[in-house]
Amino acid sequence: MLQPVKPLMTKLGYQFRQAELLEQALTHRSCKGKHNERLEFLGDAVLGLIIAQMLFDQFPQTREGDLTRMRSALVKGVTLAEIAQELAIAQYLRLGPGELKSGG
Numbered sequence: 186m187l188q189p190v191k192p193l194m195t196k197l198g199y200q201f202r203q204a205e206l207l208e209q210a211l212t213h214r215s216c217k218g219k220h221n222e223r224l225e226f227l228g229d230a231v232l233g234l235i236i237a238q239m240l241f242d243q244f245p246q247t248r249e250g251d252l253t254r255m256r257s258a259l260v261k262g263v264t265l266a267e268i269a270q271e272l273a274i275a276q277y278l279r280l281g282p283g284e285l286k287s288g289g
Contacts (some may be wrong), residue, residue, distance in 0.1 A: 193277050208279070215281025229260075236260055 194200050208273045210228065214220040236256050244252065258264065269275070271288050 190277060193274070194270070196272050210279050211274075212279040213281060213284055215284040216279050217281070232260055 190201075190204055192209070193208065194204070208238070209219050210221050210224045212218075212220045213228075214222055224277070233256065235260050240247070240252050240255050240259075242256075
């Protein structure tokens with residue numbers, strides 16, 4: 186059963202001014218209508234920037250190549266999947282019938 190996104194906002198510690206953007210971000214392309222692909226593109230870039238800034242500030246003596254490797258480790262799918270699992274994001278995802286049948 187699909188959960189309302191308000192509890193997810195509480196878990197994230199962020200209240201979206203436009204909750205429909207969060208709903209769209211949680212919508213797989215297998216669903217009809219607006220889905221998350223364009224937001225995923227933008228989100229990947231924003232996440233990369235935030236992580237890069239954090240690493241740049243926290244490790245002022247670290248070389249660019251090392252910072253790049255650190256950023257890659259933090260934004261890789263496995264790391265993000267672990268965070269998503271901790272937040273129980275799966276219960277908020279909107280999947281189309283084909284994806285639901287295949288287990289997402």
